[in-house]
Every structure is written in C-alpha cells, then in structure tokens.
Amino acid sequence: MKNRITELLGVKYPIVQAPMGWIARAQLASAVSNAGGLGIIETSSGRLDEVREEVKKMKTLTDKPWGINVAQAFVRDPDIVQFVADQGVRFVTTSAGDPNRYCEALKSKGLTVFHVVPSLAAALKAIEAGVDGLVVEGGEGGGFKNAREVSTMVLLPLVCSKVKVPVIGAGGIVDGRSMAAAFCLGAEGVQMGTRMVSAAESPVHQNWKDRIVQAAETDTVFLNRFGPGPALRALRTEKTSGFERTPPENIMAEFGHVLDLYFGGDMEASIALSGQVAGRIDEVKPVAQILCETVEEFAAVMAEMGAKYGRAAQPA
Structure with missing residues (x-):
C-alpha cells in the first residue's frame, strides 16, 4: 500500500497503534512496527524516566519506523521537545492540548507532526498551527474524549472535506x-x-483482555460528560456503571490504582478505558495476525465494492 501516510511514516501499512498510557510501550509498539504498521510509545503515563527505558528497549526490538506521542495534559517536562527529538524518531503525534504549543518546535527538529482532534474546530486550529497531518478521532473510541463527542461516521468525512x-x-x-x-x-x-489492548503482545492483564472479548457493543460507558475534568469512554464494570449515574467529584483520582487494574487484573480497582469496538472483538490475536488480516480484508472489501457498485457510479 502506498499513499501519503505510508510515505510520511515510512511504513508498509498505514495502520497506527494508539498511544495508550502505560500500555503503548516497547513490547506492544515493536510488535506493531515489525508487522508493518507504526508502533507508538506513550507519554500520557507522565513517567518519562520509564519511557526513556522503553525507548531503549524499542531500539533493540525493531529496526522499523516508530513514533512517540506527546500527551500535553499529562507531560510536565519543559524539555519534552528535545527529549522526543533525541530518540531518533521521525514521527510524533501531539494530543490533549493546544497544537500551537509544540508543533513549530517539533517541526524545527525535523519531525513529522500529526495532532489528534475530536472536532472540526480543533482540526482547523491544528492546520493553522502547521501540522503535517491529523488523527481524527470519533467519540466511539476509548480513552479521554471531547465531552461533546461526535461519531467517526460524521466527524471523519467532515474534517476530510475541509482540510488538505x-x-x-x-x-x-x-x-x-x-x-x-x-x-x-x-x-x-x-x-x-x-484492538491493540486486546492483542497477544499487549502487556495488560488477561482479565482485561477477557472483558474485551466478552463485551457486547453496548458494554462501554461515556463518563464525566459535564466535568470537572475530562470526559472518557471505558468498559462497563460495576464501578463505571455507578459513575455513569453518579460521576465522582474528581474522575482523575480514580486512576490512583490504575496499575492494579492494568497489570494486576482487578477490574474494579480503576477505569479500563475502551472503545465501542470491544463489542466486535471476539479473540485475542498476535499483532502480526491482526495487521495481516486487516490488510487482506481491506483489499477484499474495496475490490468487492468496486466490482459491485463501480458500474452503478458511471453516468448513463
């Protein structure tokens, strides 16, 4: 596959792994890069000393392209731009903040910069800031969200119609x-x-993967729509079902025991961020298999649609 994304990222397939906090580290990211996609190392955990160690591991696990995400709401290091530039990557995504904050500085280091956006207004602001591209994220995705979420079906074509x-x-x-x-x-x-949280190479506890596999399409909750703090989408558990009805005063305080959930398997210890596609995942698979099957199905579907509807699109 060849298009602007594969050329900018230097990858075989235009498939990127999301930069989930604590999860998007060397074990998972290297598997994605080695399979032909682009692995991303997270910074949203805020633990840059640990991230540095993961970067070192990454360099021993793959010689393929990979990137780093700068989650602005969670990174307090004023030297983050130099930190990213020093890692030898060519691609960085910025998120959870103003695209003007780091875009110019990152690009001055020779990096390709994409900004994550949840709305058309945010997309246009990022374009004004000079980004090279956008990650347009619909409200059905997991993690921290815009309180006024818009589905991918609406947001993606809207943004694509307005930007180049x-x-x-x-x-x-x-x-x-x-x-x-x-x-x-x-x-x-x-x-x-x-899909990557549930992959075989994902470092999260098997209990979380099992919950994703067992989930129905209705088994996520949208929390904290009216604040204070960020809104987010997570798996439905006893805790999060309660929060759906009665939000906590400080949603971020609920992540104080996040590692007990992520790696200890206690699904009530914190909040398991997850997208609605949990309802479409029915098996834990290796990353290489996920990417291979995705690309094969993509090609088959596009060919099928062309064969079925191509003539119908021709003028009479």
Missing part, C-alpha cells in the same frame, strides 16, 4: 472492513486502540 493534509481515522477501527470504511470517508490511514 493527510488524515488518520480513529475510533471504531478494528479490522479491514472498518479500515475500508474510514478510507471511503476520506482517511489515508487508521489508528487502532482497543
């Missing part, structure tokens, strides 16, 4: 069919989050 930069679609992407849908809506690449 390459776009990576995110939110609801889990396989080749959803990748094909994103391309039909204007994207040139896709980002997968929940």
Whole structure:
C-alpha cells in the first residue's frame, strides 16, 4: 500500500497503534512496527524516566519506523521537545492540548507532526498551527474524549472535506472492513486502540483482555460528560456503571490504582478505558495476525465494492 501516510511514516501499512498510557510501550509498539504498521510509545503515563527505558528497549526490538506521542495534559517536562527529538524518531503525534504549543518546535527538529482532534474546530486550529497531518478521532473510541463527542461516521468525512493534509481515522477501527470504511470517508490511514489492548503482545492483564472479548457493543460507558475534568469512554464494570449515574467529584483520582487494574487484573480497582469496538472483538490475536488480516480484508472489501457498485457510479 502506498499513499501519503505510508510515505510520511515510512511504513508498509498505514495502520497506527494508539498511544495508550502505560500500555503503548516497547513490547506492544515493536510488535506493531515489525508487522508493518507504526508502533507508538506513550507519554500520557507522565513517567518519562520509564519511557526513556522503553525507548531503549524499542531500539533493540525493531529496526522499523516508530513514533512517540506527546500527551500535553499529562507531560510536565519543559524539555519534552528535545527529549522526543533525541530518540531518533521521525514521527510524533501531539494530543490533549493546544497544537500551537509544540508543533513549530517539533517541526524545527525535523519531525513529522500529526495532532489528534475530536472536532472540526480543533482540526482547523491544528492546520493553522502547521501540522503535517491529523488523527481524527470519533467519540466511539476509548480513552479521554471531547465531552461533546461526535461519531467517526460524521466527524471523519467532515474534517476530510475541509482540510488538505493527510488524515488518520480513529475510533471504531478494528479490522479491514472498518479500515475500508474510514478510507471511503476520506482517511489515508487508521489508528487502532482497543484492538491493540486486546492483542497477544499487549502487556495488560488477561482479565482485561477477557472483558474485551466478552463485551457486547453496548458494554462501554461515556463518563464525566459535564466535568470537572475530562470526559472518557471505558468498559462497563460495576464501578463505571455507578459513575455513569453518579460521576465522582474528581474522575482523575480514580486512576490512583490504575496499575492494579492494568497489570494486576482487578477490574474494579480503576477505569479500563475502551472503545465501542470491544463489542466486535471476539479473540485475542498476535499483532502480526491482526495487521495481516486487516490488510487482506481491506483489499477484499474495496475490490468487492468496486466490482459491485463501480458500474452503478458511471453516468448513463
């Protein structure tokens, strides 16, 4: 596959792994890069000393392209731009903040910069800031969200109709069919989050993976819509079902025991961020298999649609 995304990222397939805090580290990211996609190392955990160690591991696990995400709301290091530039990557995504904050400085270091956006207004602001591209993330995706969430089906074609930069679609992407849908809506690449959380190489506890596999499409909750603090989408558990009805005063305080959930398997210890595509995942698979099946299905679906409807699109 060749398009602007593969050329900018230097990858075989325009498939990017989402930068989930504590999860998007060397073990998972290297598997994605080695399989032909683009692995991303997170900074949203805020633990840059640990991230440095993960970067060192990454360099021993893959010689393929990979990137780093700068989650502005969680990174307090004033030297983050130099930190990213020193890692030898060519691609960085910025998120959870003003695209003007780091874009110019990152680009001055020779990096390709994409900003994650949840709305058209945010997309246009990022374009004004000079980004090279966008990750357009619909509200069905997991993690921290815009309180006024818009689905990928609406947001992605809207943004793509207004901008000229390459776009990576995110939110609801889990396989080749959803990748094909994103391309039909204007994207040139896709980002997968929940699908990668459930992958064999994901470092999270098996209990979390099992919950994703068992989940129905209705088994996520949208929390904290009215604040204070960020809104977010998570798996439905006893805790999060309660929060859906009665939000805590400080949603971020609920992440104080997040590692007990992520790696200890206590699904009530914290909040398991997850997208609605959990309801479409029925098996834990290795990353290489996920990417291979995605690309094969993508090609088959696009060919099928062309054969079935190509003539219908021709003028009489």
